Amino acid sequence: MxxxxxxxxxxxxxxxxxxxxxxxxxxxxxxxxxxxxxxxxxxxxxxPVDSATAMKAWMEYATPGEPHKAMAKGAGNWEGETTMWMAPGAPPMTSKSSCVSKMAMGGRYDVTTFSGSFMGQPFEGMAIMGYDNSKKAYISTWIDNMGTGMMHMEGKADASGKVITMTGKMTDPATGRECDVKEINTFIDDDHHTMEMYGPDPATGKQYKNMEIKFTRKK
Structure with a gap:
């Protein structure tokens, strides 16, 4: 209806x-x-597409595959060690965080909720990650309590399947402009992975590594 x-x-x-x-x-x-x-x-x-072809395509699009099974291995509770740099060469800021990952929608999406602190303030965020069977690409969205927007990213894994690089855009509230961002997830083993974020240098606009989180599964 x-x-x-x-x-x-x-x-x-x-x-x-x-x-x-x-x-x-x-x-x-x-x-x-x-x-x-x-x-x-x-x-x-x-x-025009005949109904049989359309139905077959939709079934393939909706059926979780190997990438979804790989994401499911990340389900559980994690501890994170976060390092941030406000500008290239700036002193690093470190903090602790934790997150919980769960597969949703019949194993189609990884939903992760984060909690920690940022510059002395409570921080919470949520990421939804999936693998689009039609695009043959990983997709993700990110929201947190430090803003009112959403960050969308898309990318692919390397040949090993252990490194996923995604790119996207986010709004710089200071200028109102959209800027390029990059995220690299490296899966070391079933109990350890890292996430690196790259964004624009406030002075030059060139990308630099502004955050790294080392995750360890809680036992």
Missing amino acids: KTTLMLTAVVLLAACNNPASDKTGATDTAKTTVAATPAGDPEKEWK
């Missing part, structure tokens, strides 16, 4: 914003829709 209402709203909005529909009715509306499709661009042209 909700999907039907959303589709109805989209159709009504398109009709209201289509000048031809005010005078000529449904026939001209259809012509306008066809004309709006760029001709000769295979990436943008609509390609």
Whole structure:
């Protein structure tokens, strides 16, 4: 029902914003829709798919695979040793943290909640990581109590499957600009992994390593 209402709203909005529909009715509306499709661009042209092919694709898209099984190995309680650098060459700041990872949605996503401290203030965050079967890529989102936005990242594993590098963008509240960020997760064994974050140097805008967390599974 909700999907039907959303589709109805989209159709009504398109009709209201289509000048031809005010005078000529449904026939001209259809012509306008066809004309709006760029001709000769295979990436943008609509390609019909039969129902059997569509169903097979959706089943493959929805079925957890080996990358999801690998993520599931990270489920559990972890302790973290965090090192941060506010600028290149700046003295490091260290702190302790902890996190809990759980697989959700039938083993499709790794949901991790973090708790610790940042510059003497309580810190909490949450990451959701998955593997998109269609994109053949890892995807993640991050939120925390030090902001009001979301960070989205995407990337792939190396040949060993033990190093996942993801890139994305985040908003710099000081300038309002979007800046490039990078995250590298290295899985040493089932009980140890590290996460490195890279962001822009406040002075030059060039990327530098601004955080590293060494995780150890709680026994």
